[in-house]
Amino acid sequence: MLGGLMGSQSTSADFGEQMLNSVARQAIQRLFTKSQSVEVTIRCSPSSKLLQGVVDSFQMRGEGLVIRRAFEAEEMEFETDAVSLDMGMGGVLSGKLRLKQATHAVAMVKLTEAAINRAFEADLVRQRLENVDLEQLTDLSGGEPLTFRDVHVGLRPEQRVKIHAKTDLPNRDNVPISLSARLSVERRRRVIFADPQFEADDIPEDLRSLSEALLPGFVTVLNQMVDLERFDLDGVLLRVNQLEVQGNRLLFNGYAEIEHFPRGR
16 A cells, blocks of 8 residues: 555655656746747756645756847756745646745856857947947047947957947947957956957057047947846846856856746746
8 A cells, every 4th residue: 555655655746757858948938039949957856846736946048049039048057955845736836836835946048159240230239339328429429329330259268358330420330349358257247358459450540549438438329238136037037157268158057047937938
């Protein structure tokens, strides 16, 4: 009789694990506009704890992800701390993944250089480059707001980037700007372009003084743009501890605060 009872619990736990994997995968996929693949791995020992909704951790690995229809991540991984889930009719049994309390996860996001440059064409980014009225820029334009365009970012070793852009002034169109900078993280939320250096060799000689004068204002604009709060997922807040450039890829290593799983796309 005892053996039959234990066998029944094991079967129920196996069924619960399969259901939880399926529900978790669907919930995670709803974080993204598109996803090439999403894999979820549940860790629970002994497996009978699933019957009480207790999970030691679960790991997600996604590839080919698109966030808010415009921002592409080649890979994203996170692994949670212990998680307590609602296994009842309002939770897993109804196809929903509900946390009984918020949890944390170690997170990694990998972006390609090409995806970073495509992101600069997204409306959410472009609107922050258009009609900029910072005083340090309007002093150079006779009071007119400036728009930066044709932004291109190249990843370089040692967490550095090289950035090209263009702008138009009332008396001169297509003024190029070129700089290199070191990527840094401020308050785990904002990417900063630190130690900017003017790249004079990329600029025609007759435009160098004007281009260099525009540089501080352009860097100010860049430093106000890449705030991860603008890229938070539904119920998931990202925090970055470290940035790392690996060839033509940029890695964000940090953690995620998961308040709830997504309720819809």
